[in-house]
Amino acid sequence: MEMETMHILLLFIIQILVQGSKTGANKVPAIIVFGDSSVDTGNNNYLPTIAKCNFEPYGRDFPGGTPTGRFCNGRLPPDFLSESFGLKPTIPAYLDPMYNISDFASGVCFASAATGYDNATADVLKVIPLWKELEYYKEYQDKLKAYLGVEKANEILSEALYTISIGTNDFIENYYTIPGGRSSQFTVEQYQDFLIGIAEDFLKQLYHLGVRKxxxxxxxxxxxxxxxxxxxxxxxxxxNEEYNNVALQFNGKLSKVVSKLNRELAGFKLVFADGYSILLEIIRNPFKFGFEVADVGCCGTGTFEAGILCNLEGPFTCTDATKFVFWDSIHPTEKTYKIISDYFLMHSKEFR
Incomplete structure (x- = not known):
């Protein structure tokens, strides 16, 4: 499980929308999501893994107070993103049997909490590896074409906005945690490069499947x-500044890949949404954003609980999550996600 959070999509998404509006093509017909717990809207509920949260106190501030499998007290960035484009206020999980292709036509989530770029990361808690998320997407393409017809489906698939939020688990769940694992095979710089290679290949595969935004x-x-x-x-x-520096180094390498692919692949609108700085500012200046607590989470003691431990520590969970930057010891609160989303909405002009 992880946070991978502030993988803030909205800022750069808005840039795409604004560019589209200048050509009269102001439309994002669907939001399609890949990644980890920062964007998993419930797929892990249907896996034999302990990396799930379809129980209280998770979801207590979600509409209806329902635990949905989101690692949060409420909604996640893809939900806010969808709503901001005039689509539905929540993105359904692909594996949820309550939904079908008619529900997925305007948005779908393939993400899986506790996954990473590295297949070995997904293996730790037996969740969906990134390659499998891609296979689900291919399956989704076929279903959408059968449902809407090839021409209409291809239009949606090419105009849809795709969001990818992943990577933190590869370090905090895998590299720095598993003895005799990746840390015995790679230096941290080599492991970064290993992950970057996977990321670049994944993006190229999406491009060749017709993805453009x-x-x-x-x-x-x-x-x-x-x-x-x-x-x-x-x-x-x-x-832990060592971990923060690793994140910064990784982001720098990822940004270079984004620039490279934009140059090499015709018609590709790939943007690097780096939420590192804004989240760090919230953590260091919580009162500025209306928070009171930034060093521990709302759930239980807030120091180590996440997932099932939040359920066990339920009676000790804070009464007002809006005072906390983090919901559990890894994932932000709904308020944190919303503040970051709103921040980029208000400051989108400088990115036009």
Missing amino acids: ISFTGIAPMGCLPAMRTTNFMDNHGC
Whole structure:
């Protein structure tokens, strides 16, 4: 599980929308999502994994107070993104049997909490690897063509906005956690490059499947996640700056790949949505954004709980999540997601 959060899509998405409006093609008919727990709207509910949260107190601020499998007290960035484009206020999970292709025609989520670029990361908690998310997307393409006809389906698939939020788990769940694993095979710089190669290949595969508009995110300041602070004894439970520096280095490499592919692939509108700085500002200046607590989560003690541990610590969960930057020890609150989304909506002019 992780946060991979502020993989903030809206800023750059708006840029695409504005560019489209200048040509009279102001339309985003669907939001299509790949990634991890920062954007998983419930797929893990239907997997034999412990990486799920379809129980209280998760979802207590979601419409109806329903736990949906979102690692949050409420909605996630793809939900806000969809709503901002005049589409539905929540994105359905592809594996949820309550929905069918008619529901997925305007938005669908293939993301899986606890996954990463690296197949070994998905193996840790037996979740959907990135390659399988891509296979589900291919299946979705076929279903959409059968439902709407090839021409209409292809129009939606090419005009849709694709969001990808992934990467944090590869480090905090895999590289820095599994003894004798990737850390024994790669230096951290080599592992970054290994992941970057997977990311580039994934983007190219999407392009060759007809995808043209992608908001692709980096990873957040993972050293400041409450769970990472808890184990940072040497610095009095402050942010782990080593982890933050790794995130910055990785984002820099990812940004170069984005620029490269935009040059090489005709018609590709690929934008790098780096939420590192804005999330770090929220963490360091919580009162500025209306928060009171930034070093621990709302759930339980807020220091180590996530997933099933939040359920066990339910009686100790805070009563007002709007005071907290983080919901559990890894994932932000709905308010944090919303503030970042609104921030980029208000400041979109400078990116036109």
